[in-house]
Amino acid sequence: xxxxxxxxxxxxxxxxxxxxxxxxxxxxxxxxxxxxxxxxxxxxxxxxxxxxxxxxxxxxxxxxxxxxxxxxxxxxxxxxxxxxxxxxxxxxxxx
Numbered sequence: 001x002x003x004x005x006x007x008x009x010x011x012x013x014x015x016x017x018x019x020x021x022x023x024x025x026x027x028x029x030x031x032x033x034x035x036x037x038x039x040x041x042x043x044x045x046x047x048x049x050x051x052x053x054x055x056x057x058x059x060x061x062x063x064x065x066x067x068x069x070x071x072x073x074x075x076x077x078x079x080x081x082x083x084x085x086x087x088x089x090x091x092x093x094x095x
Contacts, residue, residue, distance in 0.1 A: 016090040025081025026074075034074025035067045042066015 046062020047055060
């Protein structure tokens with residue numbers, strides 16, 4: 001009678017490799033804070049321009065442009081805080 005598979009001892013070896021790991025200095029990977037603050041500031045500045053429907057358009061345009069600029073500013077700041085380490089990771093390989 002054959003031995004069940006789960007009862008058979010399988011040969012394995014341990015394979016290790018060095019892996020480069022990226023560490024971001026920020027918990028806000030999607031840059032929500034920079035985008036939000038930029039949009040608010042841009043909307044406020046845009047609201048100061050024009051009158052009537054032009055004021056509404058300037059407010060929206062300012063919010064969009066401010067959101068984009070805020071996102072880019074935060075991205076650049078996060079890039080400065082990013083660093084890399086090398087970690088050794090091992091796993092079993094069954095023959």
